[in-house]
Amino acid sequence: MRDFYRIGAKTFSILCISVSISGCVTDQSGNTAQTGTEPGVHTTRNHVVAGLASLIGGESFGSSIGNMLDNMDRKALARKQQQLLMAQGDNRTVTWQSDHSAMRATITTSNTRQEEKSIRIVRNANVAAPGSIHAIGARYQVTSAAPVYLSPSTSATVAMTLPTQSTIMVVGQLTGQNWMLVSQQGRAIGYVTTSALHPMTAASHHAASSSGTFDLDAAPSAPASKTVSSTVNASVTCRDLKTVATDKGKSSTATETACRSPQGVWELN
Incomplete structure (x- = not known):
């Protein structure tokens, strides 16, 4: 069977392309x-x-x-x-x-299912490269004020602090560790402990949107930085x-x- 789409392993820009996902x-x-x-x-x-x-x-x-x-x-x-x-x-x-x-x-x-793949991650240059991760690619809510560290250690430099009830994109969880790599605007900005984040459900999405806490333009942003990319081994969800x-x-x-x-x-x- 000839393929419907054939798209290589290129990374495409995903900013500002709109579509309704509810249904x-x-x-x-x-x-x-x-x-x-x-x-x-x-x-x-x-x-x-x-x-x-x-x-x-x-x-x-x-x-x-x-x-x-x-x-x-x-x-x-x-x-x-x-x-x-x-x-x-x-x-x-x-x-x-x-x-x-x-x-x-x-x-x-x-x-x-889960498949093992090599994926490319764009990050701020001052953020430590991750090891292997379980790729998540989903928005999480901050359950308590959460420091964002430049490397997965509480002794590392803090890049910023995410306020309670704000939202953040989780790139993935470091394999065998209680650390999440988080991102803004398509670039990883640092690491947050898993205990400070919770997956967002449809109900929490609606509540956050209604209260205004889900407006990313109003959320704090990590300091601007040169970006670099890394290829890492990851467990990825496929369907x-x-x-x-x-x-x-x-x-x-x-x-x-x-x-x-x-x-x-x-x-x-």
Whole structure:
């Protein structure tokens, strides 16, 4: 089966690309569940921001499905794929219908698993390079005022302090350690102890947005610094994605593997 998308292991910019991630998904038995908003998506000045560049930034459609789509449908279908990937659990299905053509598709996720991969992490130059990590790529809430250290040690220099109830993107947890590598604006800014952070649920996302504590423009920022990148070994969450597209009686199927990046974006391999 020829691939639907073929995107290499390039890192794409994920800033300021908007898409709605809330919605309903239906499992194989027809049951419907509200997905809510995934921690990998954040609100900035009332805009929902998510990285879709890995799906639509390198559109190289050579498959039979790709040949069935125009540019608008490619982007719309990619957004629908990302929406489903953001939902939790396997064997969930969403349907997509083009708003200007007869194109339809069903998309199903399955076989969520951990894979060992080498990933690239961009960090402030004064932040110590991480060892191996469990990649997370999700937004966490600060449960108590949390120092951000330049290396995973309480004796290290403190870059800044995150206030209680603020939110931060967690790149990942250091393997075998109680330290989280956290980031802002796509760059790692330091390390926070796991005890000071808690994963955000759909309910906590809503509460934070309503109270204004989820406005990243109002959150403190780490001091500006030159950035560098590191390649590290990581345990990454991956999931299979099956897409069946139909148009005027013609049908085509593609199955891909998508893995969640440290920035919270699902990237097709």
